[in-house]
Structure formats: C-alpha cells, structure tokens
Amino acid sequence: MTEEHHLFAESAFQFFEAELRPHIDAWRQAGVVERDFWRKAGGAGLLGPAMPEQFGGAGADVSFDAIVGMAQTRAGDANWGWSAHNIVLHYLLAYGTQSQQEQWMPGLVSGDLVAAIAMTEPDTGSDLQAIKTRAQRDGRDYVINGSKLYITNGQTADLIVVVCKTDPSGGARGVSLLVVEADAAPGFTRGRNLRKLGLDGADTSELFFSEVRVPGRNLLGEEEGRGFVQLMSQLPWERLMLAVLADASMESVIEDTLAFVKQRRAFGQRVMDFQNTRFKLAECRTRHNVTRAFVDNCMVALVQGELTAEEAAQAKWWACRTFNRVVDECLQLHGGAGLMLEYPIAHHYRDSRFARIVGGTEEIMKEIIARSMDSDDGHP
Ligand SMILES: Cc1cc2nc3c(=O)[nH]c(=O)nc-3n(C[C@H](O)[C@H](O)[C@H](O)COP(=O)(O)OP(=O)(O)OC[C@H]3O[C@@H](n4cnc5c(N)ncnc54)[C@H](O)[C@@H]3O)c2cc1C
Missing domain, CATH: 1.20.140.10 (Butyryl-CoA Dehydrogenase, subunit A, domain 3)
Incomplete structure (x- = not known):
C-alpha cells in the first residue's frame, strides 16, 4: 500500500465508522441497507474510485476498490452490497458504449442508482451456460423472459445486468448481457427478500422477467453473444x-x-x-x-x-x-x-x-x- 492508499483507507474507515457502524443492527433487522446510505457513500467517493473522473470517479486503479471493502470490513460490516454494485461499474467501464457510460455511470458513482448483477437462476448457478432466461430480438428491442435467484441488491437495484440467452442453440456464444432499468421495465417484478444464514442486512432476491421489453441499445457492448x-x-x-x-x-x-x-x-x-x-x-x-x-x-x-x-x-x-x-x-x-x-x-x-x-x-x-x-x- 502506498501513502495514497493509506490516506484513502483512513478516510473510508472514518466514513464507515460515522455513517455505517451505528446502523448495522437496524439494517440487519430491516433486511436491507437504507437507500440514503448509497448516496452518502457516493458523496464520500467510495462508489467507483476506479471509474474515470469525467463520470465522477477518481480515475484510480482497482486496488482502491479493494480498500473500500477492507475499510467496510474493519468497521464491522459485511452486509452493504457495494461489491455487486462495483462489479456492474466495471462491466460498464470495460464493455459499455460511450453513451451507456454517459447514461448510467454518473448515477452509479453518486449512489443515485444502485446496481445488481443477475446470473444465477433457480435451476442453475455454477453451470452458467445452462441459464434459461431468454432475450429475444423484436424489432429494435429485446424481450426478456425468465427468472433469476439469490441476487444481491435485488430489492433495491435500479439497474440490473441480466445474463440472458440471445441464441439458445449457441452454447457459450449464445449468451449476452442486457441492462434492465427497473423503473422502465413493465413485466419486471421482484420476489421476496430471501431469509438466509448470515448477511442479514444484505438484500438477496429472486427476480422475475415476463415479456420485459428493453431497447436494443441496452445490450452491453455492441455485439450479441459476447456475454460469456x-x-x-x-x-x-x-x-x-x-x-x-x-x-x-x-x-x-x-x-x-x-x-x-x-x-x-x-x-x-x-x-x-x-x-x-x-x-x-x-x-x-x-x-x-x-x-x-x-x-x-x-x-x-x-x-x-x-x-x-x-x-x-x-x-x-x-x-x-x-x-x-x-x-x-x-x-x-x-x-x-x-x-x-x-x-x-x-x-x-x-x-x-x-x-x-x-x-x-x-x-x-x-x-x-x-x-x-x-x-x-x-x-x-
Ligand atoms: C448470499 C448470496 C448472494 C448471491 N449473490 C448473487 C448475485 O448477486 N448474482 C448472482 O448471479 N448470483 C448470486 N449468488 C449465487 C451464487 O453465485 C451461487 O449460489 C453459486 O454460484 C453456486 O451456484 P448454485 O447455488 O446454483 O449451486 P450449484 O451450482 O447447484 O452447486 C451445488 C453443489 O455442486 C457443486 N458443483 C457444481 N458443479 C460442479 C463441478 N463441475 N464439479 C464439482 N462440483 C460441482 C457445487 O460446488 C456445490 O457444492 C448469491 C448467492 C448467495 C448465497
């Protein structure tokens, strides 16, 4: 760790001590981290430090993400689903088009938007190629049908990267990643917040997609079949x-x-x-x-x-x-x-x-x- 890492770690820890530790028990009881905390964390520069400055990040390297997690742990918490949110930020950074990055990254970095990544399904987890959630092209849109299970931030997410089959006969090459904007997706519903062993304050859910129409421009990257x-x-x-x-x-x-x-x-x-x-x-x-x-x-x-x-x-x-x-x-x-x-x-x-x-x-x-x-x- 460099001097810069240590300074960032200390300021992250101070933030978590003041804004997170006092609420851990309440959030465990509620089964979910309070929404406003995401905005506070964004304001403190803890969401996406590795994202480019033009989108509100610090343009740092990925080791600064690790420091956020270490500081959260040091402050006694494992519940806040920052990690899943951060994964989506990195997907956008690596594969998002310029307009996708402009559209979503600032909100994710500020905490106005919360993200989830939805791979696992009721019938498959480890064997990712066996997913059944289907995204079928219909004109300029995709229509998604299927369900996902055990999704972190499932109750709170505004933006969900959904792993879909765009070509069910294509094996790994038939998998694509589609971004679903929860507020603009009729047919999308959230199941209950699942009760589990530990991580009581982390919301984990089943998600359902029934004839959910998303614009073709929500395909992550520009080419279908690159998801795997x-x-x-x-x-x-x-x-x-x-x-x-x-x-x-x-x-x-x-x-x-x-x-x-x-x-x-x-x-x-x-x-x-x-x-x-x-x-x-x-x-x-x-x-x-x-x-x-x-x-x-x-x-x-x-x-x-x-x-x-x-x-x-x-x-x-x-x-x-x-x-x-x-x-x-x-x-x-x-x-x-x-x-x-x-x-x-x-x-x-x-x-x-x-x-x-x-x-x-x-x-x-x-x-x-x-x-x-x-x-x-x-x-x-
Ligand atoms: C708290 C929590 C949060 C989660 N958050 C997310 C999330 O945000 N997004 C998401 O997509 N998923 C999420 N998951 C799902 C998680 O990633 C899966 O549970 C995990 O990948 C295992 O898949 P599975 O549960 O279907 O188990 P299975 O794949 O059914 O595995 C059952 C058993 O079989 C074994 N097994 C399977 N294949 C093999 C093999 N080839 N060789 C040897 N053994 C094998 C496994 O190791 C395991 O012991 C979450 C799960 C939990 C519990």
Missing part, C-alpha cells in the same frame, strides 16, 4: 475481491478475539494464558499472514494486468476456506459468548459461510486450477 466471454474476463478480479474481504475479515476476527481472551478469566488466569489459546491464535495469525502475502501478490498482478484466472481461483478458495477455519477457532476461544449476537465474532461466523459459495464455489475454483494443471502450457 465478458463474464469470464471479469470473474478473476471479482474473485480476488472476495479473497481480499476474507483476508480483511480474518484480521478483524483475530483482533477481536485477542481483546476478548486477554480480559476473560478462567481458573484464576486470563484465557490468553492457556497454552491452547496461545497456540490456536499463533496458528490463526500465521494462516492470516500467509494468506495476505498471496492475496497481496495477486493484487499487484491484477493492477499490472497479469492476474490469471487460476491464481484468482487459488486466492478465492484459499482465503475463504482459511477465513472459515479461523473464524471457527476464534469463536471457540470465546466460549458461550461466541454464540451471542452481541459479540462481533457471532456475526462473523454467520456471515462468513457464504464466501465459499458465492462468486463461484470452492469446488469450481479447484476445477479451474486443476484444468490449468492439466493443459500443456499450464493455462486453461
């Missing part, structure tokens, strides 16, 4: 972001646990004084440091445009699995307090499990890595 390639090109950094969040969460969990075991007493001594506690925390610290070294390395590669899909997959499965292991060990050191929701560790435990599934499951990550090992040049 577009998704695959972005997934490595999206996965690295999940690794960064797992890594930052691990750090918080270890710090919280250290504070707890140093003040909690049993058998006339601090819990910290038991050899078991010391060894467990030593293992956690080592696991965290080893993870951070690899994730940092991947971040440098990403900024230099050299991160490979298999490195990102390694970072994702390793960091998320290690985080799950560390959080479990740390909860154990809390005793009964670890199960009480007034302690951060209990929330970390509940909120951490999703990481091994979302953004590509652990098994799919290993499949990507193994495929690269099974090819002649070491790459899939």
Whole structure:
C-alpha cells in the first residue's frame, strides 16, 4: 500500500465508522441497507474510485476498490452490497458504449442508482451456460423472459445486468448481457427478500422477467453473444475481491478475539494464558499472514494486468476456506459468548459461510486450477 492508499483507507474507515457502524443492527433487522446510505457513500467517493473522473470517479486503479471493502470490513460490516454494485461499474467501464457510460455511470458513482448483477437462476448457478432466461430480438428491442435467484441488491437495484440467452442453440456464444432499468421495465417484478444464514442486512432476491421489453441499445457492448466471454474476463478480479474481504475479515476476527481472551478469566488466569489459546491464535495469525502475502501478490498482478484466472481461483478458495477455519477457532476461544449476537465474532461466523459459495464455489475454483494443471502450457 502506498501513502495514497493509506490516506484513502483512513478516510473510508472514518466514513464507515460515522455513517455505517451505528446502523448495522437496524439494517440487519430491516433486511436491507437504507437507500440514503448509497448516496452518502457516493458523496464520500467510495462508489467507483476506479471509474474515470469525467463520470465522477477518481480515475484510480482497482486496488482502491479493494480498500473500500477492507475499510467496510474493519468497521464491522459485511452486509452493504457495494461489491455487486462495483462489479456492474466495471462491466460498464470495460464493455459499455460511450453513451451507456454517459447514461448510467454518473448515477452509479453518486449512489443515485444502485446496481445488481443477475446470473444465477433457480435451476442453475455454477453451470452458467445452462441459464434459461431468454432475450429475444423484436424489432429494435429485446424481450426478456425468465427468472433469476439469490441476487444481491435485488430489492433495491435500479439497474440490473441480466445474463440472458440471445441464441439458445449457441452454447457459450449464445449468451449476452442486457441492462434492465427497473423503473422502465413493465413485466419486471421482484420476489421476496430471501431469509438466509448470515448477511442479514444484505438484500438477496429472486427476480422475475415476463415479456420485459428493453431497447436494443441496452445490450452491453455492441455485439450479441459476447456475454460469456465478458463474464469470464471479469470473474478473476471479482474473485480476488472476495479473497481480499476474507483476508480483511480474518484480521478483524483475530483482533477481536485477542481483546476478548486477554480480559476473560478462567481458573484464576486470563484465557490468553492457556497454552491452547496461545497456540490456536499463533496458528490463526500465521494462516492470516500467509494468506495476505498471496492475496497481496495477486493484487499487484491484477493492477499490472497479469492476474490469471487460476491464481484468482487459488486466492478465492484459499482465503475463504482459511477465513472459515479461523473464524471457527476464534469463536471457540470465546466460549458461550461466541454464540451471542452481541459479540462481533457471532456475526462473523454467520456471515462468513457464504464466501465459499458465492462468486463461484470452492469446488469450481479447484476445477479451474486443476484444468490449468492439466493443459500443456499450464493455462486453461
Ligand atoms: C448470499 C448470496 C448472494 C448471491 N449473490 C448473487 C448475485 O448477486 N448474482 C448472482 O448471479 N448470483 C448470486 N449468488 C449465487 C451464487 O453465485 C451461487 O449460489 C453459486 O454460484 C453456486 O451456484 P448454485 O447455488 O446454483 O449451486 P450449484 O451450482 O447447484 O452447486 C451445488 C453443489 O455442486 C457443486 N458443483 C457444481 N458443479 C460442479 C463441478 N463441475 N464439479 C464439482 N462440483 C460441482 C457445487 O460446488 C456445490 O457444492 C448469491 C448467492 C448467495 C448465497
């Protein structure tokens, strides 16, 4: 991290401490982050720091996005769905036409618009090519029919990038990305806010599309059938972001646990004084440091445009699995307090499990890595 990174991290953290931390419990109860918070975060320059200045961004590199996530984690939150919103910004940056960028990017950067990315469907998640949501050309429009499941920001999103089949017989080449503007899409409906294990304040929904007509100009990029390639090109950094969040969460969990075991007493001594506690925390610290070294390395590669899909997959499965292991060990050191929701560790435990599934499951990550090992040049 450079001096600039540290300054940005500190100002992001101060913002989250003042504007996010006090509301975490209320948003968990409500099942959704208050809409106005998005605008405040936009005003503080936290939505799309890597977007061009002409659209309200800071023109920084993608490592500044990672800092937003790290600061959010440090302030004790994993619920605010900034990450999905940020993915859409990067799709627009990479594939959007000039007019698409002009139309949507300023609102997304200011927080006036909230975004979601809708890939998963009731019948398919990992096997993205098997999606059924259909976008059929009709004159100058597309007509979308289908449904999506487990969509982050599903209740709040104004702009939804929907992964559709424009040519059902075309396999991966039949997939396209269409931007649906929720307010201008009769036939689009949101299902209920799904109840889930952890991340109580993050709205996750099913979305329905029935004869939803969107203008042809809402096709992301100018060419039909590029959706699968577009998704695959972005997934490595999206996965690295999940690794960064797992890594930052691990750090918080270890710090919280250290504070707890140093003040909690049993058998006339601090819990910290038991050899078991010391060894467990030593293992956690080592696991965290080893993870951070690899994730940092991947971040440098990403900024230099050299991160490979298999490195990102390694970072994702390793960091998320290690985080799950560390959080479990740390909860154990809390005793009964670890199960009480007034302690951060209990929330970390509940909120951490999703990481091994979302953004590509652990098994799919290993499949990507193994495929690269099974090819002649070491790459899939
Ligand atoms: C909280 C949350 C938020 C989410 N947000 C979004 C979002 O914003 N947008 C979005 O599009 N999706 C989102 N998802 C969906 C998420 O990305 C999928 O759940 C995930 O990709 C797995 O897909 P699936 O649930 O269909 O599981 P499946 O694909 O049905 O997998 C079931 C099991 O089979 C295993 N499996 C599948 N294929 C293979 C294989 N080839 N080899 C070995 N094992 C395999 C999997 O690893 C898993 O263990 C979200 C999910 C959650 C829980």
